[in-house]
Amino acid sequence: MSDVNLSEINSLARQLVHDLVPYASARSSMSGGAIWLNANENALAPAYQLDGTFNRYPSCQPKAVINAYADYAGVAAEQVLVSRGADEGIELLIRSFCEPKQDSITLCPPTYGMYAISAESNQTAVNKVLLLNSESLDLPGIFATNPKLVFICSPNNPTGDVIAQQQIIAVLEHFNGRALVVVDEAYIEFAPEASVVPLLSRYPHLVVLRTLSKAFGLAGLRCGFTLGSVDVINALKKMIAPYPIAEPVAQIAAMALSAAGIAQMQQSVATINQLRSNFIAVAQHLPGVSRVWPSNANYVLLQVTDAAECVSALIKEDILIRNQSSQLGLSQVVRVSIGNPDEMQRLITAMQNYFLNDKRVSA
Missing domain, CATH: 3.90.1150.10 (Aspartate Aminotransferase, domain 1)
Structure with missing residues (x-):
């Protein structure tokens, strides 16, 4: 011993x-x-049945899932990355775009805690600019920071507020060419009219996080999506693990994204x-x-x-x-x-x- x-x-x-x-x-x-x-x-919670055997390694980015989510979100397949929940998307963005001990992210508390923890684990500083009245962005406070990534959660967890799209556009305009603006839309199906996905075509530095955990009732699946420009998605693909999505997860995700699902x-x-x-x-x-x-x-x-x-x-x-x-x-x-x-x-x-x-x- x-x-x-x-x-x-x-x-x-x-x-x-x-x-x-x-x-x-x-x-x-x-x-x-x-x-x-x-x-x-x-x-x-919905119920799904698996089909097939699982002795082979799965695809890194299963086409059936990527194509189905691209159709659902209204973007090109090349603009979609599937990962182990949106949490992995957060981590990949920080690892891909922030130099440890040099760069920072900006977030707006009260908000989801994993943005800060993922940054800290990557030795990336965190700028915290509190929401005004816990519901709207403090734009001057955000503009006073110099981050590589700005995280905005909308609808925001834990307040449930939707951040006004004009405020998000103001952040996008300010950080154009200087930082990525990441809008976490984990709960967007409960307020679909508030989605900023239509802005992706105008702002290549916009990134949107999505998940099947909430509205789709598949929290146990651990399946999330990152939507962004082809350049952003390609950068994340260099950092993601070889087999992030298990075959059973891919099968259920594809069924959830069918017309019936x-x-x-x-x-x-x-x-x-x-x-x-x-x-x-x-x-x-x-x-x-x-x-x-x-x-x-x-x-x-x-x-x-x-x-x-x-x-x-x-x-x-x-x-x-x-x-x-x-x-x-x-x-x-x-x-x-x-x-x-x-x-x-x-x-x-x-x-x-x-x-x-x-x-x-x-x-």
Whole structure:
């Protein structure tokens, strides 16, 4: 047996690894519960059947998936890269365009945490320019930075706000020839009219991130897409692993992007949007809820009297929601993913009981 102990092994790790605080995903930070409304998953999950054997290596960029997504998004196949979720797209963009210890990215908190973590793991500095009122871009603040990549999440996670397209165009104009502007559209199917994909033909430095995890109900598939100019996509192809998409993933993705799969997704989105509207109407009248963000995604952000206590109270009812109070620019907020009709009714009942019995707000 080796006499090398664990502390000696740890000493071999890079200092960056010792210092890095990993992303706390909803699944890793919370467990248990019967109703999971903490990870922005689609509870209206489709079912698919696999076909074939899997003894051969898959294609790096499976044509059936690439072509289907290109048709769905309205772009050329050469403008599409498929990856292990949009998270890999974020990492590839930073690794491909940012020189470690030299370049920086700009992001706009409160927003998705993986932009910063992917940058930090690549020794890339992070400029943080807070959203104004947690809903619109601080353009002068963004323009004061000198990044290689600007990340804009729209609809934004966790607020659900759509960033005005004129603001995104202003960022594109300012950074033309100087930086890539990356618009994360993970939740765009819930507000398709807000997509910036039509701008790709005008701005070759625009990049759009997409996923099958949300509206398509395939979070477990880990399948995302990067849309951009041919030059951007070719750069990412040089950095991506040889076989990023498993054959079963490719098969299911192709089925999800068929006409029938897209129709099923759109019906799911319509149901979720209605459930979201119903929940917002209730939440706005709950004592102890001081603000409800007008969401354009499959979740709703609420400002409450005590976020940690609210989460704990719902855990006792076997319901998981997410405390987002640690996000820059936010305080005492919880994010509620929209579940199926039965889950939402149980949530509403539990929240009504909690807030009506909270002596700090019901007195």
